[in-house]
Amino acid sequence: MVYRIKRIKQTVVYIATLCLCLALLACVPLEGEPEATNTPLPTHTPVPTATIDWFPATPTNISPSKTSPAEQDSPEPAPNREVLFEDDFSDETLWQTYNEPAYKIIYEPNALSVVVLGEKVEAESLSAYILPGNFYLEFTIETALCSENDRYGIVFWRNSVSGTYRLWVNCQGQLMVDRVLPEGVMPITKWESARKFVPNAPARNVFGIQAIDGQLDFFVNGSYQFSLQARSKLEGHLGLIARSAGDTPLSVRFSELIVYKPEP
Template sequence: MPGLGEILYTDNFTDPALWSDLGTDSVRDGRLTLAASPGVYQTSLHQELLVSDFYAEITAHLSLCRGADEYGLLVRAASPTTYYRFTLNCNGEINADRILNSARTPLQLPFTTIDAPHGGPSEVKIAVWAVGREMRFFLNGHYQFTADDPVMPNGTLGVFVRASEDSPITISFSNLVVRAVNPNP
C-alpha cells in the first residue's frame, strides 16, 4: 500500500499482560480470543501502545459468528469508554462510530460490502490508516470508506466482540502490525 513507512510495532499475541479485560478470554497460540454470551459486549485494549498517525492491521478469525453479531477494531482508544470503533457484522456489513464516554456518534452508517465475511468459519484482515482527523478503513487490502473526526488525536488500539441477543460469538485476532505513514500517499 502506498504511503506506508517502517514497522513501529508488532504483536504475535504471546503476552496476555499486554491486553486488558481478558477475563475468561485468552491470549495463546498466537491469538487473542474474545467470546461473549448473547447480548454481551466484550473489549480488550492494548496496555502499552500509544499511536497517533499510523497504519494498523489485524486478522480476525471468525469461529462462531452469525447474523447481527459484531466484531472489529478499536482505534485511538483513550479508555474503555472512549475510542473510534470500526465494526463488522456477520451479515457482511461495516460501519464506524466515535464512542466518547460511552456515548455513540455514527461516523459511517452501516453498508454491505463483499469484503466482510458472512459468518464463520472465515477470516478477514482489518486495517486502518489514520493521519490527523482522517481515518481510512480497509478489509483484505481493499479500501472501504473514510471517516473524518477531530476529537481523539491519539490513543491505543483494541478489539471487540458483541453477541446479538440470540447467539454467542467467538472471534480470535492475530498478526497485529502497526506502521508509520506518509500523510500524503
Template structure:
C-alpha cells in the first residue's frame, strides 16, 4: 500500500516537472506566455506575467468614457502640492523600497525580460519591442491610494510603463501607463481600446533619464489618476470592483532593452 502511494506521488512530481519545462520551452512569439515562481526567501511570492499581444495603435479613436470633473490643477513645484494625495495621507499602510533582495516582487532574466533587484531598485527591462511584462505583489487591498516612483532610462515615443491594479489574477487588471513622450492612458488589459485614451499632460516628465511618480486613487468603481502629485483625470468603471493584486509594468514600443527602475512602491488603505 505504501509503495503504491509512493509510486503515485513520484508520477505526479514527474508530470509537474515536465509541465514546467513545457512552459519554459514556449517560443518568444507565442500569443501569451505566463511565468510565475515561488520565492524561497519570502512566504509570499511575487508574480510576473509576460505577454506579446497585438499592440493597439495610439492613434485609435477612443470610445466615449464616463468621467468626472477634475480637481483644478496647480503649478508644478519641487515640493508636494495640496492636490498630492501623498501630502495628506501620512505614513503608508505598506511600502517596498527594494533594499532587501527577493522580497515581494519576482525576479527573472530570460530572452524577453530582465526583472532584478539592483542597488535598492526593482529594475524592469523589456528586451524586445512590443513586449509587455508586469510583476505583481501578493497584497490585495480594496480601496486605497497606490503610488510608485519610476526612473526611466533611454526611451522614445510610445515606450511606456506604469501601474497594474485591481488585477483579479495574473492575466488581467487595470493598466495605468505613461509614455516617454508624455501621454497617459487607462485600460483593462483584456479589452480592446482604452477606458481613458492616450492623452498628453504637462505633469508628466518627458524623455530619457527622467523620474515620475505614478499614482492611482481607488475608491469602489471610481479611479483618479495622478502623476507627480497632479491629478490627470478621473473615471468610473465596473469591470473590477473587488480587491485585487497590484504591481508594475513595462512595455517597449521601439527601444530594445527599454529599462525603468522602480525606486519604491507603496499603498495607503482608504
C-alpha cells in the first residue's frame, strides 16, 4: 500500500515535470525559424484630387493674318497742268442754243441751262471747243428738276475716228459711258453707283474727265470713280446732253468749265 502511494506520487511528479518542460519548450523559438515581426498594415495613400479651375483660360481666337492685296494707287489729275481754255458762259457764241417745243437750251448768267419737257426727249448742245487727245476737264452740273432715270452728261471727242464718247449721269447717282458709232450706240460700261455723288434735285456736283495716252479716268467731286481704255490721240468737239425718262420736266444747269493740258 505504501509502495503504491509512493508510485502514484512519483507519477504525479513526473507528469508535472513533463508539463513544465513542455511549457518551457513552447516559449523557446525553433532554430532557423524567423521571429515573427509585426508588419504594419498598409496605409491608404489618398489620390490627389484635381484642382478645380473656376476661371479657366480661354484660347484667344486669332485669325490668321490676312494680307490685303496691294492697293493700286487711284489715278489722280496730273499735278502739272496748263490751262487750255475755261468758260464762264458769258460769251453766248460758244455753245449751241435751242428753243424747241420739247426742250430748250438757253444761256443764263454764267451758265448754260437745259430744260427737257417731253418724254424720252434728248437735247444736245455742242461747243466751239475741240478736245485734244490728252486733257483734264472739270464741269459743274446742277440739277433743279430731276426724276428717276432722267439722265444728263458730257459729250467729248465728238465725231472722232473712234466715234463720239458720252459720260452719262442719272438722278439716282449712277454713271455710265457709251460711244456713238455710225452703226449705233455701244455701251462701254454698265451703270455704276458714283462715290461722293449728290443725287436727285436740287443738287450740285463737279465732274472730271482725264485722258492721257488713251486712258480715261473719271471723277466726281474730286473722288476717283473708274477708268477705261480708248485710242490715243483722239480729238473732237466738247458738248453737253440731257434726256428725260418720263413726263416730268428735267432741268439741268452747266457752269464753271475748265480744261487743262496734263503734263505727266
